[in-house]
Amino acid sequence: MDKRDAFYSTIPSFWDRLYGEEYALYDCFPIEPKEVCSIRKATNEVYRIYKKFTQMLRHAPDETFIDLGFPEKALPFLKLSLLPYETVIGRFDFVQTEEGLKMIEFNSDTPTFIRELFEVNGLVAEQFGMDDPNDEEAKYLGKALRNSIFHCAKQIGVTGHPYVVFTAHEEDIEDRETMKFLMKTAQIKGAAFVPLHQLKVDAGRGVYDGAGNQIDILYRHTYPLEALLEDVAIDHFPIGIECMNLVNERKVGMLNPASAFLMQSKAVMAGIWGLHEQEHLFFTADEHETIDRYFLPTYLDEEPFIEKNQRYVEKPAFGREGDTIVVRENGKTLHSSKQTTYNHYIKIYQKYACLPKTLIATEAGKKEAHLLIGSFIINEKASAFGYRAGAQITDNLSYFLPCGVKGEREWI
Template identity: 70%
Template sequence: MDNYYDKRNLFYETIHGFWDRLYGVEYALYDCLEIEREDVFDVRQATKESYAIYKKVNEIIRFAPDESLLGLGFSEKALPFLRLSLLPYETVIGRFDFVKTKEGLKILEFNSDTPTFIRELFDVNGLVCKEYKLENPNQNEAEWLGKAIRNSIFHCAQAIGVTAHPYVVFTAHEEDIEDRETMVYLMHVAQIKGATFVPLRDIQVVSAGIECGVYDTSGNKIDVLYRHTYPLEALLEDVTDDQFPIGIEFMKLVEKKKVGLLNPTSAFLMQSKVIMALIWGMYEHRHPLLTEHELEVIGRYFLPTYLDEEPFLETGDRYVSKPAFGREGDTVVVKQNGKTIYSQKMKSYDHYVKVYQQYVDLPVATIRTENGSAKAHLLIGSFIINEKPSAFGIRAGAQITDNLSYFLPCGVKGANEWT
């Protein structure tokens, strides 16, 4: 595998600011999975139709009473902000996770608020396709991504009454290379005049007085803050060293339209995995607010998901326990007949409400790595950008995809030309 090792390193060292290794091990593979052209259509169609369901449900639950929102797993701290709707779309950048089954594509979850896997699919996937002489299924999607971000910033600035050119800041935890470089990439593709990156620790919140607002370290008032990699549920719990509730005070400024926030809070409203249980319940009861077509879409793409284990205990089917808010497989448990079959070691999100979803096997493929050939389970990540299906790609790893899974580039086979 020395040849693979050398070629891989030579290839990825030319891509500036990309985290081809994470936690000191290989992350981005020097490999390219060949896919069919119809796969591209199927993923885009599934993304479009699944998002339409989420959007409709979001518009319904926005007006639900506080008790219902608490039942969806949101904290009391989030309640004052969940009904904010300042953009003509529910999320700017969202990502569905699909698994390809014998019955077609099925949704495992929807990360509507802070999805990563962006640079990989909008940029690096195309570079690998060129290397392997395959057609990039995400061709021109980076251009659409940049346009969508500019459009969102324009709407966000208008919503808070900023008529001049807005001062836009992209922010993340600077010490996390994936978060930082994701935001730098988004800033690059957006091409917003005067926009800059400011680490989260340097964002200043002035919560009272005539100067109330959000500022950078030079005292410049920020009009729109893009915090794409910082989860809103974490922001709401954020306090300074002297216990000042900086996260809550920041969100109060968003509520008062003193600063614009992207992704918007409407994206957070869709983030709870309890929404999947709500959607499945509406489907099973053929809720009158859903059309026949919408019911058919849910039956095609969604998995049975509940707020308790009882339905799976009755059938004996294998199922997965997931926290309402969680990422990278953390706190996920696979069970059957109430007994644990597999459990992730990390339990960072154990305090959240759980949902119970039908278990499905992820398809397996042989991949090439620095350690030789290996079998890996494949998960499809597909982006929805300002309500339009966009770039998609593949993670390869364990049956429960975690932060050690690989990025496996993919390309359309049979292409006569490539760029």
């Protein structure tokens, strides 16, 4: 414990403990160079499927979006496409199975786990005498952020240096310090961190910081769009809707863009799987092969699994951190999350994938834990990845398990 605390105390403003519990492990999970390559390959190929499907989905009628679980309030904004890529920072979650890597979901709008993988993983790997598989990815992330901000500014007609504000709930250390890390990495002249509660939305005019300065681009990476749409002031002024109206009117830019939200619904996986199962010509033969390799059977009802007596997972279309998850088989509930925060969203049903186990070093000694791989797609290119270790349902109490590579750096 002393060695662990001494090490993490050297990393300023990092949340190595969350909710009073150990979060970042003083341990380094060894991986092979070929694993780095396979995770990056899977990330790139799965993203291409998502992009093709969502570009088609953008032209669908409103009824289709409702069927996929999107909030009715989001409908006026779902077809916005203001950048040359659908999302700036997205994260796929993969499981390593006997059949290879399987993707279980895509957080395309507000993925966390950023500073852990783009900064801290490398520090831990060095401490344990291993190579960081994410070496140089922070530089790429900074370049991608600057590129996105440039395109966003151009779309709203801003010339020169835009005033970029990074925002989050100030009291949440993970959200706040994630945004400050992104701001530091982006190296944008004149950018500022402004807590969410200090922002002011003036309908028809713009978004302003606490000092009354008009914001050109609002980076709300840790504030989900579905939550923003429900944001209402004490006097019942619809802050979120009016903010999105300003985005629609190009009076303020927003990152992640609204197009990232179009990929966020887990029901998108059911749409992709449905076309694949029909052998639909929308996907090429190679794309069908990619779906078969990396996707799990996913539906908008549970009957296909009940008929085959297969174990499956029930998830809300919008949900995070293992909240509102149920694992079932033969009509019986095998596991369920304690929280049911997202129970009001429609559910999707996905074939169960057993997370592999490994031994991890914690303050309390060696423990057996399940592994989940988080892999980032940054401006349409696979980037940093890493591991969460915890229960069979990965939740916000799971550990961050740093990883490192021994041997030749074959992935570069």
